[in-house]
Amino acid sequence: xxxxxxxxxxxxxxxxxxxxxxxxxFNVNILxxxxxxxxxxxxxxxxxxxxxxxxxxxxxTNAMEAVSIELGMKIxxxxxxxxxAMHRI
Amino acid sequence: xxxxxxxxILETIxxxxxxxxxxxxxxxxISLRDLASDDINVLSRKIYDxxxxxxxxxxxxxxxxxxxxxxxxxxxxxxxxxxxMIGATTNATSYVPIAQALDRAAATTxxxxxGGFSALVQKGFAKxxxxxxxxxxxxxxxTNCVCSSVNVASTKAGINLDAIERMGRVIKETAEITKDNGxxxxxxxxxxxxxxxxxxxxxxxxHGIGEPETVINVGVSGPGVVQAAIKRAGDCPINExxxxxxxxxxxxxxxxxxxxxxxxxxxxxxxxxxxxxxxxTPAIGDSVARILEEVGLETCGGCGTxxxxxxxxxxxxxGGVMAxxxxxxxxxxxxxxxxDEGMIAAVREGALCMEKLEAMTAxxxxxxxxxxxxxDTTAEVISGLIADEIAIGVVNxxxxxxxxxxxxxxxxxxxVEFGGLLGSAPIMPISTKSPAKFxxxxxxxxxxxxxxxx
Numbered sequence: 001x002x003x004x005x006x007x008x009x010x011x012x013x014x015x016x017x018x019x020x021x022x023x024x025x026f027n028v029n030i031l032x033x034x035x036x037x038x039x040x041x042x043x044x045x046x047x048x049x050x051x052x053x054x055x056x057x058x059x060x061t062n063a064m065e066a067v068s069i070e071l072g073m074k075i076x077x078x079x080x081x082x083x084x085a086m087h088r089i
Numbered sequence: 090x091x092x093x094x095x096x097x098i099l100e101t102i103x104x105x106x107x108x109x110x111x112x113x114x115x116x117x118x119i120s121l122r123d124l125a126s127d128d129i130n131v132l133s134r135k136i137y138d139x140x141x142x143x144x145x146x147x148x149x150x151x152x153x154x155x156x157x158x159x160x161x162x163x164x165x166x167x168x169x170x171x172x173x174m175i176g177a178t179t180n181a182t183s184y185v186p187i188a189q190a191l192d193r194a195a196a197t198t199x200x201x202x203x204g205g206f207s208a209l210v211q212k213g214f215a216k217x218x219x220x221x222x223x224x225x226x227x228x229x230x231x232t233n234c235v236c237s238s239v240n241v242a243s244t245k246a247g248i249n250l251d252a253i254e255r256m257g258r259v260i261k262e263t264a265e266i267t268k269d270n271g272x273x274x275x276x277x278x279x280x281x282x283x284x285x286x287x288x289x290x291x292x293x294x295x296h297g298i299g300e301p302e303t304v305i306n307v308g309v310s311g312p313g314v315v316q317a318a319i320k321r322a323g324d325c326p327i328n329e330x331x332x333x334x335x336x337x338x339x340x341x342x343x344x345x346x347x348x349x350x351x352x353x354x355x356x357x358x359x360x361x362x363x364x365x366x367x368x369x370t371p372a373i374g375d376s377v378a379r380i381l382e383e384v385g386l387e388t389c390g391g392c393g394t395x396x397x398x399x400x401x402x403x404x405x406x407x408g409g410v411m412a413x414x415x416x417x418x419x420x421x422x423x424x425x426x427x428x429d430e431g432m433i434a435a436v437r438e439g440a441l442c443m444e445k446l447e448a449m450t451a452x453x454x455x456x457x458x459x460x461x462x463x464x465d466t467t468a469e470v471i472s473g474l475i476a477d478e479i480a481i482g483v484v485n486x487x488x489x490x491x492x493x494x495x496x497x498x499x500x501x502x503x504x505v506e507f508g509g510l511l512g513s514a515p516i517m518p519i520s521t522k523s524p525a526k527f528x529x530x531x532x533x534x535x536x537x538x539x540x541x542x543x
Contacts, residue, residue, distance in 0.1 A: 078159035085347040087097040
């Protein structure tokens with residue numbers, strides 16, 4: 001089971017550190033990261049493996065919401081199924 | 090390991106964040122056919138018990154899916170077997186206690202509407218049907234979440250003019266009894282031709298008699314996504330516009346299919362259908378009228394409106410059909426006036442009149458929906474409006490419906506506010522010429538020749 005975490009907002013220090021720290025706490029493994037910084041806008045898409053996660057999915061979503069407030073950035077944490085359904089036949 | 094394309098991810102998020110993409114409703118259909126009692130109060134209690142136990146986890150499950158997938162699921166709702174059939178086991182002269190039991194069940198389960206205070210009378214009245222119709226005004230006035238619908242015609246059975254005559258009076262009475270609330274009762278009451286058994290949308294949802302014991306039906310939405318996609322395409326021939334709509338409808342429907350599959354698994358209830366309707370809301374950027382204008386109209390309601398709507402309705406179905414294992418319900422484009430920001434604007438501007446709206450209903454799903462008319466409109470005129478709309482459905486082999494609000498004390502130029510997703514309705518002018526003689530003839534208009542298919 002995988003999830004997609006997207007992060008968009010003004011670039012600053014500690015974005016990846018804060019997010020990966022939160023994921024590490026729940027034993028969520030980062031599989032892939034792709035990021036872009038355009039001017040001072042930071043955009044990142046992260047694939048994570050949630051199959052060994054120690055918490056239910058909505059707890060993870062809650063944690064990401066807390067991180068989003070802490071960093072002042074927009075973070076989405078969504079199950080990969082939604083993207084597979086919409087974009088793959 | 091296959092990764093999902095970043096562009097696709099951002100597209101999905103943009104659709105949800107900026108273009109109002111959502112799952113409009115997860116509706117659990119519950120059969121009440123095993124319930125019977127001589128005593129209306131005992132029956133009401135049995136109905137309450139069954140509905141609350143079957144739908145106990147519906148709202149929590151819906152909310153959980155919402156958070157996991159990151160897609161808003163706006164409504165969780167319940168539909169039940171048409172109450173006229175269940176009420177008929179009693180000798181009660183009013184089914185209002187059943188409506189109130191359903192309302193309490195809605196409050197307990199946390200759903201925002203329960204549909205099925207309904208009767209199917211296309212060919213005539215059986216025991217219970219007349220009682221149900223007579224109970225509608227009080228039922229809608231004394232409940233918050235109960236929706237009522239009456240099927241008065243079908244392509245197979247013809248048009249029950251007696252029922253249409255009665256419904257004109259029922260609508261007037263409902264408007265009167267709920268007048269302190271903008272005649273709100275009428276916003277929860279639909280008159281149908283060719284009503285479908287698996288419609289997840291309110292106010293017309295009921296659990297049809299051929300349906301399983303319980304079922305999950307999903308209604309998807311997304312007018313804003315379609316409008317944005319057409320806008321991005323810029324100048325292109327209309328066939329390319331149709332292609333864009335198909336592709337967009339496909340994506341939206343896949344989401345509905347996914348949500349329905351997950352909900353059905355978790356609730357242990359079979360998955361019924363995805364209803365891939367473009368259902369507008371009063372929010373800016375969530376309007377079907379604005380899609381028509383995006384394609385190339387100065388204002389919705391002008392010449393060209395019907396043609397574009399026909400293309401839109403067809404393209405939505407074509408895109409959706411491949412995306413779901415089972416498409417059903419109404420599936421097409423909804424054109425409720427009060428619930429669509431662009432439709433409201435078109436009426437205010439005088440660009441959209443009742444006659445054009447009627448023409449539009451011939452090529453899209455549903456019909457004269459959430460239309461407010463002056464409060465002094467007679468019952469016969471309302472019956473005449475219903476008869477016209479229902480005839481369009483019967484002859485064209487499709488569902489049509491009327492949800493009209495004769496807003497007590499209001500005149501053309503006034504607006505009636507319903508609030509929330511029901512929106513606000515500018516009062517539309519309607520012909521005052523009387524069809525009374527026709528309506529009071531009663532009887533049944535025979536089924537059209539093309540109903541004889543066997």
